[in-house]
Amino acid sequence: MEILSNSIREIHEKLKKKEMSALELTDFFMDEIKSKDKDIKAFLSNDFSEAKKQAEKVDLAIKNGNEISMLSGIPAAIKDNILIDGIKATASSKILENYVAPYDATVILKLKKQDSVFLGKTNMDEFAMGSSTENSAFFKTKNPNDLSRVPGGSSGGSAAAVASNQCVFALGSDTGGSIRQPASFCGVVGLKPTYGAVSRYGLIAMASSLDQIGPLTKTVDDARVVFESIKGKDKKDATSVMYPEKLQEKGLKDLKIGIPKEYFIEGMDKKVEDVIKNEIKKMEDAGAKIEEIDLPHTKDALSVYYVIMPAEVSSNMARYDGIKYGFSTHKSDSEDLLSVYLNSRAEGIGPEVKKRMMLGTYVLSAGYYDAYYKRAQQVRTKITEDFKKAFSKVDIIATPTTPTTAFSFGEKTEDPLAMYLADIFTVPINLAGVPAISVPCGKINNMPVGLQFIAPWFCEETLFKAGEDYEKLIS
Amino acid sequence: MIDEDQVKHIASLARLKVSDDEIGKLSKDLSAVLDYVKELNKVDVSDVSPTLNASSSENVFRDDDEPDKQDAELAKKLIDSAPENEDGYIKVKSIL
Numbered sequence: 001m002e003i004l005s006n007s008i009r010e011i012h013e014k015l016k017k018k019e020m021s022a023l024e025l026t027d028f029f030m031d032e033i034k035s036k037d038k039d040i041k042a043f044l045s046n047d048f049s050e051a052k053k054q055a056e057k058v059d060l061a062i063k064n065g066n067e068i069s070m071l072s073g074i075p076a077a078i079k080d081n082i083l084i085d086g087i088k089a090t091a092s093s094k095i096l097e098n099y100v101a102p103y104d105a106t107v108i109l110k111l112k113k114q115d116s117v118f119l120g121k122t123n124m125d126e127f128a129m130g131s132s133t134e135n136s137a138f139f140k141t142k143n144p145n146d147l148s149r150v151p152g153g154s155s156g157g158s159a160a161a162v163a164s165n166q167c168v169f170a171l172g173s174d175t176g177g178s179i180r181q182p183a184s185f186c187g188v189v190g191l192k193p194t195y196g197a198v199s200r201y202g203l204i205a206m207a208s209s210l211d212q213i214g215p216l217t218k219t220v221d222d223a224r225v226v227f228e229s230i231k232g233k234d235k236k237d238a239t240s241v242m243y244p245e246k247l248q249e250k251g252l253k254d255l256k257i258g259i260p261k262e263y264f265i266e267g268m269d270k271k272v273e274d275v276i277k278n279e280i281k282k283m284e285d286a287g288a289k290i291e292e293i294d295l296p297h298t299k300d301a302l303s304v305y306y307v308i309m310p311a312e313v314s315s316n317m318a319r320y321d322g323i324k325y326g327f328s329t330h331k332s333d334s335e336d337l338l339s340v341y342l343n344s345r346a347e348g349i350g351p352e353v354k355k356r357m358m359l360g361t362y363v364l365s366a367g368y369y370d371a372y373y374k375r376a377q378q379v380r381t382k383i384t385e386d387f388k389k390a391f392s393k394v395d396i397i398a399t400p401t402t403p404t405t406a407f408s409f410g411e412k413t414e415d416p417l418a419m420y421l422a423d424i425f426t427v428p429i430n431l432a433g434v435p436a437i438s439v440p441c442g443k444i445n446n447m448p449v450g451l452q453f454i455a456p457w458f459c460e461e462t463l464f465k466a467g468e469d470y471e472k473l474i475s
Numbered sequence: 476m477i478d479e480d481q482v483k484h485i486a487s488l489a490r491l492k493v494s495d496d497e498i499g500k501l502s503k504d505l506s507a508v509l510d511y512v513k514e515l516n517k518v519d520v521s522d523v524s525p526t527l528n529a530s531s532s533e534n535v536f537r538d539d540d541e542p543d544k545q546d547a548e549l550a551k552k553l554i555d556s557a558p559e560n561e562d563g564y565i566k567v568k569s570i571l
Contacts, residue, residue, distance in 0.1 A: 325556035377525030
C-alpha cells in the first residue's frame, strides 16, 4: 500500500482531503500487526478496540468539517515504560507484569490532545536496561532486516515496529543510546532530544539525569513533527524547560561539520567506518565544510556512564518494594516487612537490573562515594566541556551511531562489557545533555548502518535541517 | 575486586536477596565493571566541579495553592494499587 511510503504530513493531507479515513488507516496497520508481529514480536500488548474508537473520533471531526491536528489519526506505538491511563505498563519486567497505569504520561496527554491513535505498547529491555531487548522478562524482539539478529535496545520493540511498518511512528526513551542504537540497527530515524526538552512525567525512571523521551520514525521530518508535538515545559517534571525557539536557516551545505577522531576507534567494524567516511565525503562534495575535531574525554564516557547510571538506577529502583504497587508477596508467604521487600524483589526483578542496582549501591556506599561517584561527576563535567569547545568551532558533529551493525542473539549476553560497548558512541551525548539523531546511511550485508548527528543544546532544528538534506543527498 | 562477602553486604544494603548461584556471577561481573571504570582515576580532575545537575534549571518551585480535584482522584487510584489498604492508607506488615 502506498501509505507505507508516505510521511506524516502526506498522510495528514490525505485524511483532510478524505482520500482515506482514519479508520481505514488504523485498520491497515492493525492488519499489518496481525500478519507480521507473530514473527517480529515488537508489541507486548495491543488495544485494537480503543485504537478504532480513537480513529472514529478523528473521522467524525473530519466529517463535521473541524480542523484536525498534524498527528490526528496517525497510528503510533508506545514503549512500555511510558504510561497510558488504564493500559498495562510493564517496562518488560515481571514486577510490573500486571501493573495498570493510573494516569497518562505528559507526552501521551499531548498526543491524545492531537487525537493520535495508539496501536499498542512495545517490548524493551527490562526497565530500559540493555542494548538488545534480550533483557525483556517476556520475549525477544527480532530485527526485521534479519530475524536471527537483535533489534538493538532498549527501545528495540519501538524500532522494530517502525522498521517493519507496523505503525507510522513510535515513542522510545534514551538514557545512553536506547533510541538511537536500535534505530541504527533497524534502519529507522531516532531522536534523543536535549535534556529537559521533553517532560518525563509518566516515564518509568531509569537514570534521571540522563533519561529523555524521543521519537522513532521513518524520516527526519516525521521525527521533527513528533518532537514539535511532545516538547515543552511541564510543571510535573521540574527538569523540563521552556523550549527556546531558534530559527535555523542553514542547510547541510552551509554547515561546518565536525568529525571527532575519537569516534573512529580500534575495535570498531572496519566496514562501518568505511560507510561513515564515505557518507561524510558525500556531504563534503555537496558543499559542507568538514573539520576534524577533538573530543578528548570520549574514551572515559562509558566509565562515567557505568558509575552514574547504576547509582541513579539503584535509587530509582528502590520504589519497587512490594508495598505500593506491582508484584508483591505481601499476601502470601512473607512473614515480616523485610521479607516482603526481599521476596517481592527477588521474584520480580531480572538479573541485569539486579546487577546495576548492586553496582549503584556499591559506588554510593560509605567510603566509596568520592572514589567513584564524585569522580565520575567531575569527568562528566570534562565531557560536557569537550562538547562546548567543539561547538565553538563547528555547527554540528557527525559520527557513526554504533561501532557495529546488529549482532546475533546471544552473541553478547555472556560478557558484561561486550554489550556495554555497543553504546560507546551514544553515551557521551546523554552525559552532556545535547541532542542527537541517528539517520539510516547505508547497509552492510543487508544490515542497516546509522549516521549520528549531534548538535548544541536546544538546536534540534539544526539536526532536522542537516538530516533532511542528507536524506535528499542519498535518495 | 568484589568478593563474595562484599556481594552479600551490598545485596543487604540494596534489599536484594541473592541466591548462592548468583553470588559467584555477581562477584565476577561487578569486579569486571569496577575494573573497567578504574580508568577514571587517570583523568586529572583537580579544580573540576562535579556535574550535580544535568539541567540548567535551579530551584524550580510550584505555586503554593489548593491541589486540584484530579489530584485527589489520582491519589485514591494510587492507594488502590497497593496490595492492601485501609481507610485511605497503605497497609504493611507490623514494623515493631
